[in-house]
Amino acid sequence: MERTTAIFVDGIGAAAGTSGVFSQLQGRIFALLYLQSTALPLEDIAAELQQSKSNISVNIRGLIEWHLVRRMPIAGSRKDHYEAATNFWRVMQEVMERRFRWTVRQVLATVGETERAAAAAPSRGQDAGRRETATFIATRLAALRFFFNAVDGAIGAFTQGKPVDVETLQNVIPFAPAQPQRRR
């Protein structure tokens, strides 16, 4: 591999590894393809990156799902060829929707489940402490839901190219900080 390519592959691989979205190897595969003017067969990618074909196979599938790599039919060859995609905005949309927004919705779903469980719990109306705790929890869950709903909306706006309303997010500071007590 060319020295220039090696630097790029290492750097992008490292960045991908810390991204929380792509593995280091996926970063290296993409980087290698991105500097090629022609699509590469699986075999060559494995050889360049010194990995088994099976490993490249499974990692490249992930890249294709994120629309970072395309399978390219090459006339006269039975091998699958791959090339880097260059529509980064598309990739970003995909990541926003499928990873971030999915996580946000997981939180919202959990809040919902928890609220239902809290409502179903026998908070025995008499006991004052119980009732207090119940309203406290309800308030906190509502605050969480409010914020994550706003985030969900912001991601939706972003991926549709609409201006993102940051104000809504900023203004969610639902509780005054608890008063610090002196120690000792």
Place this chain on the structure above:
Amino acid sequence: MERTTAIFVDGIGAAAGTSGVFSQLQGRIFALLYLQSTALPLEDIAAELQQSKSNISVNIRGLIEWHLVRRMPIAGSRKDHYEAATNFWRVMQEVMERRFRWTVRQVLATVGETERAAAAAPSRGQDAGRRETATFIATRLAALRFFFNAVDGAIGAFTQGKPVDVETLQNVIPFAPAQPQRRR
């Protein structure tokens, strides 16, 4: 642990685990604290989540760095007490800046290094193929830089509460898709 709390802890733990930013245990710690009206000592957290104190200790440090948890002095106790922070916007800013933007800058740095390496490489002016390759690589690197510069700017705007200019990102489609060749 209460059934309601358990549901919340499990759900938020799962969400955190897939977030790419927080570990599952960190999610569980935060979730537990978030439903408490009073700060908890390390020992109690460890007991509730059935983890060793050392493990809670190291994970909670991460939460504090992200501003998701605060250390709370409690009068008359030598134990460290912890409570959940509720300024989620602050946390989001922190994550955006320290993780996403940092990754983006890693990419930009790599592009810079690669460009310098390419310039230094002996592309032997005579060889036409070499020169072609060099300009191809230069073009691709420039496109990457352009896009990630825009992303960097967008993150900066977002964290400062300014409207995010999505247009710039959307319009970066630097290459026409390569013409598919027929197979066989």
Place this chain on the structure above:
DNA sequence: CTGTACGTTCAGAATAATCTAAACGTTCGG
């Protein structure tokens, strides 16, 4: 048909991340 050239799947090996318990250092009450 048959054989070969592929990509994928899968069981196990290698590697990395997480977790525990013991040792350690520090603070504070006595």
Place this chain on the structure above:
DNA sequence: CCGAACGTTTAGATTATTCTGAACGTACAG
């Protein structure tokens, strides 16, 4: 000072992730 109650560090164990090579399935050329 001394001793006990803490939180932290660290070495090793456990668990999860990544990777490999062999087995398998498929498509195509002859």
